[in-house]
Amino acid sequence: MHPVTAEVTERIIERSRETRAGYLAGVETARAAGTGRAKLSCANWAHAFAAESDADKKTLRDPTAPNIGIVSAYNDMLSAHQPLERFPAIIKAAAREMGAAAQFAGGVPAMCDGVTQGRPGMELSLFSRDVIAMATAVALTHDAFDAALLLGVCDKIVPGLTIGALAFGHLPVIFVPAGPMTSGISNGQKAKVRALYAQGQATREELLDSEMASYHGPGTCTFYGTANSNQMMMEMMGLHLPGSAFVHPNTPLRDALVAAASRRAVEIRDGTNAYAPMGQVVDEKSLVNALAGLLATGGSTNHTLHLIAMGRAAGVQLTWEDFDDLSRVTPLLARVYPNGTEDVNAFQAAGGMAFVVRQLLDAGLAHDDVMTVAGPGLRRYQTEPFLEDGKLTWREGPAASLNADILRPVDNPFHAQGGLRLLNGALGRAVMKTSAVKAQDLTVEAPAIVFEDQDALQAAYHRGELNRDFIAVVRFQGPRANGMPELHNLTPPLGVLLDKGFKVALVTDGRMSGASGKVPAAIHVTPEAADGGALAYVRNGDVIRVDALKGTLEIKVDEHELRARPRAACPPSGPGYGRELFGMMRRAASTADTGACSLFEAA
Structure with a gap:
């Protein structure tokens, strides 16, 4: 071994x-x-x-x-x-x-x-x-x-x-x-149409045609x-x-x-x-x-x-x-x-x-x-x-890869390390998927722009307010706040901004899709904002550093100053769609680093 x-x-x-x-x-x-x-x-x-x-x-x-x-x-x-x-x-x-x-x-x-x-x-x-x-x-x-x-x-x-x-x-x-x-259409073609739609350069009909050719x-x-x-x-x-x-x-x-x-x-x-x-x-x-x-x-x-x-x-x-x-x-x-x-x-x-x-x-x-x-x-x-x-x-099965662009042996890997990294710091603990992130994007230091939900980020993007270096803090997305939804819809706009040359990252107590891609994202931040986590105290303009190389998640604000601020209030989980029935699970949920599960006694 x-x-x-x-x-x-x-x-x-x-x-x-x-x-x-x-x-x-x-x-x-x-x-x-x-x-x-x-x-x-x-x-x-x-x-x-x-x-x-x-x-x-x-x-x-x-x-x-x-x-x-x-x-x-x-x-x-x-x-x-x-x-x-x-x-x-x-x-x-x-x-x-x-x-x-x-x-x-x-x-x-x-x-x-x-x-x-x-x-x-x-x-x-x-x-x-x-x-x-x-x-x-x-x-x-x-x-x-x-x-x-x-x-x-x-x-x-x-x-x-x-x-x-x-x-x-x-x-x-x-x-x-x-x-x-x-297999349907190529993944590159699918991603291209999604990016065009995010920029207003493809119609909804064109986007739907592309998605249906992929999921077919x-x-x-x-x-x-x-x-x-x-x-x-x-x-x-x-x-x-x-x-x-x-x-x-x-x-x-x-x-x-x-x-x-x-x-x-x-x-x-x-x-x-x-x-x-x-x-x-x-x-x-x-x-x-x-x-x-x-x-x-x-x-x-x-x-x-x-x-x-x-x-x-x-x-x-x-x-x-x-x-x-x-x-x-x-x-x-x-x-x-x-x-x-x-x-x-x-x-x-x-x-x-x-x-x-x-x-x-x-x-x-x-x-x-x-x-x-x-x-x-x-x-x-x-x-x-x-x-x-x-x-x-x-x-x-085959002892040698039949396509080295997709699959490689241990002695000639795509990368010497696996695709996940633990981050620790003043903002809490988080995980980051690094396998699709370019080397130059593994470290990002920039001012925070704080959002209470993903819709607010999307709206700011469409108003043209995000054409700059920034770290998006999307908080109150943890298991106890609203059930920890995936925030995959943020990938296209953030990806477009990354492609424009801006230094962009996401910090959230929510989840990204299992198919998270090129956008550097510190996710599953725990303690979550709704449970007293530091994210509840972050303000617009605070400088945050996400460093997957060192495994750190820092904010350039003194901890005592940060905690002396008024704590942002957790928005109530909205009505409808069956969400009312899951209140007991949100209240019983364990932390992300213990599985975000409502079925076990607290660790």
């Missing part, structure tokens, strides 16, 4: 010793209690399969026959989730081949950040993760299953499913993805944002079948992988030699593997929240310092839009996850000695699936 990876892993293990032991004790208690349906009364159990076919009823009344629970985030508004509509039938047919049954245990909500960007509904987005976790628990709490298959792909859905399923850590759990849509069919959006980062992490954590992440939907190979996940869930249930409970698959080492993959591929900053929350659900305590220390030794191996010009399909063609896994293991930057749903060892994930005479099998 690389000495830093080994040291960080060991300190996570030590830090988590008590909480992890408590979690595993609960897992063992649930396992020792035996299969749930064996404890159900005849009336209880009859309710559980009253609507099944006669053949499935015959299977299900046998207390030794396996039963697989399906939890799905299907809806046909999310392109990535629309293919999930077909999956339950495939899963059930494959289970029957194994002498087992599969039942649709429950659905979970799945909102599309792409639809709600810049809209009031985005204030529900982060906490939809916590709702999904609870909905997953509701689905599985019938205690009628030997294993579970989780169907979900996008931003908050996979972390929510993970958190919820970890409450049933005695069950084997396999994630079943849908895969990316085929079933499957995950092809840029490398949170959704595709989720899929990468599920591979690195051993919760997918190997190579499942980036196979297109509605293809024979994808259908074969769905069926194989069903069969594998039967094979790894309790009572078999291959038993692989989720609570053992997700541990300190597998979480470090997920983090290594995130850093090596320039993945989503949203996972500085989600990975911490997922870890807490398994009794593992991750910190932003762990992210930062591993980022300093994990080279950037991939450039996928917006960190590069090509999309996730080109990444897959260049070698994909099989290549990344091989490189990280060979360099000692990831752990091989982990349990996975495919069997012991992460090396299994340097293989890729294919069909041979219609039968699913796996072969070794």
